[in-house]
Amino acid sequence: MRKLKTDKKGPILCLVGPPGVGKTSLGKSIARALGRKFMRVSLGGVRDEAEIRGHRRTYVGSLPGRVVQGMKKAGSNNPVFMLDEIDKLGHDFRGDPAAALLEVLDPEQNHAFSDHYLEVPFDLSKVMFIATANILDPVPPALRDRLEVLEIPGYTSEEKLNIAKQFLIKKQLDEHGLGGDRVVFEDAAVGEVIDSYTREAGVRNLERELANVIRAVAVLVAEEKATEKETITKARVPDFLGPQKYLPEVAERTAEAGVATGLAWTPVGGDILFIEATRMNGKGNLVLTGQLGDVMKESAQAALSFIRARARWLGLDESFLERSDIHVHIPAGAIPKDGPSAGVTMFISMVSLLTNKPVRSDVAMTGEITLRGLILPVGGIKEKFLAAHRAGIKRVVMPERNRKDIIDIPEQPRKEIEIIFVKRMDELLPLVLTEMPKLQGTMSSAVTPAPSTPAPPAPTSA
Numbered sequence: 001m002r003k004l005k006t007d008k009k010g011p012i013l014c015l016v017g018p019p020g021v022g023k024t025s026l027g028k029s030i031a032r033a034l035g036r037k038f039m040r041v042s043l044g045g046v047r048d049e050a051e052i053r054g055h056r057r058t059y060v061g062s063l064p065g066r067v068v069q070g071m072k073k074a075g076s077n078n079p080v081f082m083l084d085e086i087d088k089l090g091h092d093f094r095g096d097p098a099a100a101l102l103e104v105l106d107p108e109q110n111h112a113f114s115d116h117y118l119e120v121p122f123d124l125s126k127v128m129f130i131a132t133a134n135i136l137d138p139v140p141p142a143l144r145d146r147l148e149v150l151e152i153p154g155y156t157s158e159e160k161l162n163i164a165k166q167f168l169i170k171k172q173l174d175e176h177g178l179g180g181d182r183v184v185f186e187d188a189a190v191g192e193v194i195d196s197y198t199r200e201a202g203v204r205n206l207e208r209e210l211a212n213v214i215r216a217v218a219v220l221v222a223e224e225k226a227t228e229k230e231t232i233t234k235a236r237v238p239d240f241l242g243p244q245k246y247l248p249e250v251a252e253r254t255a256e257a258g259v260a261t262g263l264a265w266t267p268v269g270g271d272i273l274f275i276e277a278t279r280m281n282g283k284g285n286l287v288l289t290g291q292l293g294d295v296m297k298e299s300a301q302a303a304l305s306f307i308r309a310r311a312r313w314l315g316l317d318e319s320f321l322e323r324s325d326i327h328v329h330i331p332a333g334a335i336p337k338d339g340p341s342a343g344v345t346m347f348i349s350m351v352s353l354l355t356n357k358p359v360r361s362d363v364a365m366t367g368e369i370t371l372r373g374l375i376l377p378v379g380g381i382k383e384k385f386l387a388a389h390r391a392g393i394k395r396v397v398m399p400e401r402n403r404k405d406i407i408d409i410p411e412q413p414r415k416e417i418e419i420i421f422v423k424r425m426d427e428l429l430p431l432v433l434t435e436m437p438k439l440q441g442t443m444s445s446a447v448t449p450a451p452s453t454p455a456p457p458a459p460t461s462a
Helices: 023-034 066-074 097-105 157-175 187-197 204-222 234-241 294-309 343-355 381-390 400-408 411-416 425-432
Strands: 012-016 038-042 080-084 128-133 147-151 183-185 230-232 259-266 269-281 286-289 324-329 363-365 395-399 418-422
Touching (some): 012 023, 023 038, 023 080, 023 128, 038 066, 066 080, 183 187, 187 204, 187 234, 259 343, 269 343, 294 343, 324 343, 343 363, 343 425, 381 395, 381 400, 395 425, 400 418, 418 425
Parallel strands (some): 012 128, 080 128, 259 363, 286 324, 363 395, 395 418
Antiparallel strands (some): 269 324
């Protein structure tokens, strides 16, 4: 667009993604590609409106706002200006800096930006603003409306391997004085670090662990115990980094009936979630533990109500809950969990428990349920899919209405994982259970009728 029209007012880009995926680096690359100066301002913790608009000159120690200071440092009226961590803005009695940013970022207004210190209109229309955020929820709606959001959800193992080979290893070797061919990493060794020592969407921890390996080699070099050319193999990685931090535990967890693997979205990328159910003597109560939010509690209640209403269809005794309680637990109880996408997993966990049929160890699922047996679409599909890929899952079951979202998923994991779309809850059972329970009729025809109550006596006339 710049080639077609040099004075085009570009959109305000907002790069959204977990920490360590390269949002700030991407801003620097854009500035380098455009041949412009790069200026970065971190907005984390800024809660004073004067930080954006400047102080009036009547005050002692008054200064221009951060935007005008940045323009002065850049020495240019058309830099690439990065507003880092726009979701970390605060506000208090001194004003709302997010509201002050509206004028900065609105192309219709910023040609005459008013800084309290300058007291003259300042033209920001030629500046290319790029904002970054980890999550968009804290950004006020009026500010979000002026941003064009580009999501950067995370990297696959293959992408991380290439990033490490092309950039991270060279950078760390130079920083530790081991440039040239003194240290060579085999692909299998880097893959071992990615799979067994890091579990993240970005590459920051990967860089840290590779630096640990290089420091260990630097010690050998300093003690003159190293060879002319040190080769890091997969077998040597535990010697440098210690025992594995992350073990593939899906098969181990789902070996018994009552455990299902779900997929979750978190601000730092996707993750897998184990949902466990057990049954004991009681009075028909549902116990929920694992620091669940209100939405997940309601999903569990809906799943149990659906099973009770369709007990005949599942081949269960209709009074199965009269003398027993069901306990649903999500491990890692110190971490708060909430969100509308665990209904399907909770339903399968309870069905697996009550029919005594284990869930397949290579399957993960996501989706919300209704009391009528429909499966509703959910968000964060790309992050969840990459989490399934990291965990070694081979089949992902997701709602039919999420079919449009798979266009965002990278080609490599899409080839390695079978994606199955479902509309109704009865389609789930043959896809996720190791063995089908003996179903009676169809899901819709097997609703347990409510007990009939006698009609009230007719009123008698006096």
